Amino acid sequence: MNDREQKRQKLQAVLDSERSSSERNKWGQFATPPMLANEIMQYVLGLHDERAISFVEPSCGSGAFISAFYQNTLSDERPKNVTGIELDSRFVEVSKDLWGPYGANVIEGDFLTDDLIEKKSVSLLVANPPYSRHHHLTSEKKSRLKQNIQHDLNMTPSGLSGLYLYFVLQAHKILAPGAVSAWLIPSEFLDVNFGKTLKEYLTQRVSLVRIHRFAPEDDQFADAMVTSSVVIFVNEPPTPDHEVELTLGNRISTPESICKIKNSDLMPEHKWAPAFSGRTVRRSENTPRFDEFFKIRRGIATGGNKFFILDRETIIDKGFNEENIIPVMPSSRYLKNDVVDTEESGYPTGIPQLGLIYTILPEEELKVIDSNLADYIANADEKIRNGYLVSKRKPWYRQESRDPAPFLLTYMGRSRDAEVQPFRFILNKSQAIATNGFLMLYPIGKLENALQAGQLSLEEVHEVLKSITGDDFRDGGRIYSGGMHKVEPKELAAMDATAIKSLIPLETVENEPLALF
Numbered sequence: 001m002n003d004r005e006q007k008r009q010k011l012q013a014v015l016d017s018e019r020s021s022s023e024r025n026k027w028g029q030f031a032t033p034p035m036l037a038n039e040i041m042q043y044v045l046g047l048h049d050e051r052a053i054s055f056v057e058p059s060c061g062s063g064a065f066i067s068a069f070y071q072n073t074l075s076d077e078r079p080k081n082v083t084g085i086e087l088d089s090r091f092v093e094v095s096k097d098l099w100g101p102y103g104a105n106v107i108e109g110d111f112l113t114d115d116l117i118e119k120k121s122v123s124l125l126v127a128n129p130p131y132s133r134h135h136h137l138t139s140e141k142k143s144r145l146k147q148n149i150q151h152d153l154n155m156t157p158s159g160l161s162g163l164y165l166y167f168v169l170q171a172h173k174i175l176a177p178g179a180v181s182a183w184l185i186p187s188e189f190l191d192v193n194f195g196k197t198l199k200e201y202l203t204q205r206v207s208l209v210r211i212h213r214f215a216p217e218d219d220q221f222a223d224a225m226v227t228s229s230v231v232i233f234v235n236e237p238p239t240p241d242h243e244v245e246l247t248l249g250n251r252i253s254t255p256e257s258i259c260k261i262k263n264s265d266l267m268p269e270h271k272w273a274p275a276f277s278g279r280t281v282r283r284s285e286n287t288p289r290f291d292e293f294f295k296i297r298r299g300i301a302t303g304g305n306k307f308f309i310l311d312r313e314t315i316i317d318k319g320f321n322e323e324n325i326i327p328v329m330p331s332s333r334y335l336k337n338d339v340v341d342t343e344e345s346g347y348p349t350g351i352p353q354l355g356l357i358y359t360i361l362p363e364e365e366l367k368v369i370d371s372n373l374a375d376y377i378a379n380a381d382e383k384i385r386n387g388y389l390v391s392k393r394k395p396w397y398r399q400e401s402r403d404p405a406p407f408l409l410t411y412m413g414r415s416r417d418a419e420v421q422p423f424r425f426i427l428n429k430s431q432a433i434a435t436n437g438f439l440m441l442y443p444i445g446k447l448e449n450a451l452q453a454g455q456l457s458l459e460e461v462h463e464v465l466k467s468i469t470g471d472d473f474r475d476g477g478r479i480y481s482g483g484m485h486k487v488e489p490k491e492l493a494a495m496d497a498t499a500i501k502s503l504i505p506l507e508t509v510e511n512e513p514l515a516l517f
Contacts, residue, residue, distance in 0.1 A: 004098060005067050006328075009034060012062045012093050018090070021082060021236045029088070032064040032128045035427045039252045040126060040182050040230055041068035047180045047209065047234065049125055052079035053164070056125040058111040060084035060166060063095045063104070065126045070102055112145060112166055117174045125175060128184040129167035137163065155201065158194035162186065165198050168231075172205065175235040181206075185225040187213055190272040194484065199268035208263060210245040212252050213276055238263045245254035246276045288501040291493035294407070295445040298489055299329075299434035300400040302356070303389035307380060308399065309435075312353040319372040325355040332410040332424065338466065346431030347405075355434070360398050361478040402433040405440035406458050407465065412488050423487065425465040427458060439489060448505045464499050 005283060012031050019029070053073070057065045066084050073080060082104040086092045092108040099106060107279045109116050110130055123238060127455075136357060137145075142159060148153055151175050157165055164185045175181060189195030190213070202208045212230040242263040249256030259278050292298065302308040317326055329340070330352045340348045346360075347353045357373065366374040377397050390396050408426040414429055426438075443461070450456040 001067075001071050001147060005034065008062050008064070008067055008094075008098055011098075013063070013065075015022075015090055015094065016025045029200065030128070030131050031061060034067075035254070036184070036252070037064040037068040038071065039382070040073050040184065040232075041065060042122065043210075043252060043366075044051065044126060044180050044182045044232060045072055047232070048369060049178060050078075051123060052081070053121050053124055054081045054176070055126070056083045056085070056117060056122045058085050058125070058127045058503070059129050059169065060086050060095055061088075061150045063099050063106070064128070066095070066099050066104055070099070073490045081105075081115065083107065083310075085109055085116055085333075085439075086110075094191075112148075112163075112170050119173050122174045122178050125171055125179065125181040127243040132137065132163040139493045145218065148204055151196075153201070153205070155197050157197045160194040161197070162188075165189065165195075168198060169201060172235070174350070177235060179235040181235065183228060184228060184230050184233045185227040187273075190229065191436060192288045196268045200271065202233060202288050203238065203263055203266050203268060205237070207236050207238045207242055207307075208233045208244045209332045210247060211272075211276075212247045212255065213249055213273070215248065215256070222435075236465070240264070246272075250277045257344065273352065284400075288497040290495045290497045290500070292498055293443065293445060293500050295442040295444050296325075296404075296489045296493055297402065297442070299408075299436045299438040299440055300356075300402055301389055303393075304384045305435065306383045308329070308357045308397070309354050310357075312347065316354045318376060319371065320357075320376070321370040322354075323367075324359040324361075324370050324373055326358045327430060328354050328356040329408065329428070329430075329434045330354055332437060335424075335426060339422060339462070340430055340432070342430035348428075348430040348432050355395060356399060358399055362395055389393045402440065403442070404428065404431045404433055405442050407443075407462065409439040409441060409487075410437065411439045411492070423426035425462060425468075427462040429458075439492060441488075446504050447500065454506050458505055460503060461500070464503055467499065 014030065016029070053076075055066075055069055055071075057063065060066060061085055066082060069082065080103070082099070082102070084095050084099065084106040086095060086106065087110050089108055092106055093105040095104070107116050118359065126438060137500035146157055146159075149157055149166065149169050153169060155169065157169070164183070168183055168185070171181065189198050191212075208231070210230075210232045212232075214228050240357060240507055243260050244263050244266060246259045247257065248259075258285055262273050308396065309328055325344075327347045329335075334351050335406065337350070343349050346353075358376075359370075359373070361369065361379065365367055366377070380397075384390060386398055400467065406428055409430050410426070412426045428434075447456070447461070451458065451461070
């Protein structure tokens with residue numbers, strides 16, 4: 001078996017090399033690491049009862065789990081029925097050659113659309129389904145898959161669901177009562193809205209045994225650019241007191257943390273990632289949200305920063321009129337402090353001073369008002385003019401409209417320390433707007449009124465924003481491969497803003513909209 005497994009790994013590498021990384025990404029082909037396959041198989045075999053084993057590996061590729069199955073059951077005298085299903089004919093031939101001699105039946109076909117396995121006949125199913133994102137699926141295929149799930153389970157997946165979700169749900173009809181199933185899938189389902197259907201299935205239709213979430217910095221599939229989890233369940237309804245084990249770390253066999261939680265406490269509409277550390281993100285309807293106190297907008301996407309954003313000295317040298325230029329914040333790496341002060345002109349101090357070309361005048365009018373800028377625009381190369389964003393604007397050099405925001409958030413960052421924010425809140429006292437490397441926060445409602453009335457200062461609000469912990473952001477945002485954290489505007493909008501609310505006096509003065517600068 002060791003020789004056979006070594007041969008499998010070599011053939012896997014050869015077949016992987018035949019396709020580019022983008023092609024493999026479209027197919028969702030990311031091979032299961034051998035040690036991980038073996039650990040998963042050992043765990044699920046320990047959950048299997050004493051009956052004969054009917055094992056299926058959907059999307060089997062070269063048969064990583066088939067190999068692990070044989071490695072762990074050669075001395076087991078129970079009857080075994082082993083089936084692999086694979087859509088890629090190249091891998092089908094390899095798997096047949098490798099595992100046919102051991103009795104495995106490897107079938108070429110689409111697990112999602114072809115009825116290849118008898119219903120309720122499988123006692124063990126372990127899979128690493130394709131990591132294909134929803135935009136790689138045609139609308140016709142999405143519609144067909146959704147109809148199948150609606151018919152079989154009376155559930156309706158989101159149109160943003162990746163292919164792996166359909167694999168898990170489609171497999172339900174072939175699982176025998178009490179069957180054990182394990183899935184190696186992206187961790188994103190734990191926290192994103194389109195994961196709700198899968199979480200409903202895991203908590204309501206089956207007995208979820210364990211979810212092992214790999215550490216964000218552990219790249220199980222480095223080229224997949226996602227973090228991964230192993231989801232293990234038994235095909236039987238959960239009991240009222242059923243508990244789920246949530247584990248975290250680089251090894252399933254030796255997790256770094258173990259947390260047990262009642263199945264009833266895993267609410268499909270809530271984020272699950274915090275529960276791995278014993279935290280919950282449950283908010284009542286009365287819990288204040290960020291979007292009650294801030295309008296949140298992404299910074300502008302210029303369509304060509306090198307052309308549209310120039311340093312202030314260059315702008316002066318070129319003789320552009322000031323009314324056609326507005327200050328813009330440099331990249332966050334230049335912001336050494338969390339407070340950006342201003343000079344009288346509105347440009348920031350202590351950091352690179354940059355200006356953005358900001359005019360909606362047609363070129364003919366611009367020639368009269370600002371001939372130097374008109375010449376600069378006229379000499380733009382075709383690559384800039386034909387860019388995706390620029391080509392959709394009239395005139396093509398027109399930029400998105402943004403007012404300066406008093407608070408900016410760097411919404412992508414790395415951090416492994418629970419107490420350290422992966423992001424930074426910047427207090428912006430200048431007139432500079434921001435590019436799409438930032439989220440821009442504008443006070444609204446009672447917070448705006450309190451600031452306008454002098455009951456609060458921007459500095460006080462900034463201090464509270466900075467007090468938000470790394471865990472708060474991890475609970476509200478998402479984590480990618482290599483420990484990269486990200487929070488989108490809608491995710492920030494939904495975050496708990498109790499600390500902001502506590503700043504505001506019980507009675508705030510109703511005033512006209514706030515003039516912050």
